[in-house]
Amino acid sequence: MEEPTRSALVAAGWFPGRFVDMSATAQQFEQWGATMHPLARSILEQLGGLLVGPFVEEGVNYSVEPFVFDPVKTAEMNIVDELNECFGGPFFPVALMYVNGIYVSASGLTVCSLQYENWELGWSFGEALERLVCAEGEIRRFDRP
Numbered sequence: 001m002e003e004p005t006r007s008a009l010v011a012a013g014w015f016p017g018r019f020v021d022m023s024a025t026a027q028q029f030e031q032w033g034a035t036m037h038p039l040a041r042s043i044l045e046q047l048g049g050l051l052v053g054p055f056v057e058e059g060v061n062y063s064v065e066p067f068v069f070d071p072v073k074t075a076e077m078n079i080v081d082e083l084n085e086c087f088g089g090p091f092f093p094v095a096l097m098y099v100n101g102i103y104v105s106a107s108g109l110t111v112c113s114l115q116y117e118n119w120e121l122g123w124s125f126g127e128a129l130e131r132l133v134c135a136e137g138e139i140r141r142f143d144r145p
Contacts, residue, residue: 022036026041037092089106109123
């Protein structure tokens with residue numbers, strides 16, 4: 001993890017070994033017909049509940065809005081279903097930035113989704129996190145078929 005990203009996470013309350021029990025959240029999603037895959041669980045166990053502000057507030061294609069790691073606030077199951085269908089899955093909601101959901105696939109592909117647009121943040125969650133915090137690198141729009 002790059003230093004600016006690490007600093008932003010520490011400022012938000014993260015520390016090595018941080019653990020948030022996601023059992024109840026996973027059960028809630030099971031009731032909604034969605035399964036929290038292992039990568040999403042790992043991300044949320046470490047970062048769940050954190051409100052992370054961007055480390056820099058300028059850059060191409062980036063919002064200066066903070067994002068919160070909260071799958072319940074993020075969850076729009078119709079978007080999860082569409083992401084799974086269009087891009088392969090399973091996807092799971094992990095964070096919310098303004099009104100945009102951030103979803104991660106079991107393989108690590110991380111996208112920011114608004115109702116009619118999807119933006120690739122990274123092919124791994126680590127890459128996406130760096131982009132979200134540091135506003136570096138281009139993001140690519142995925143058009144829905």
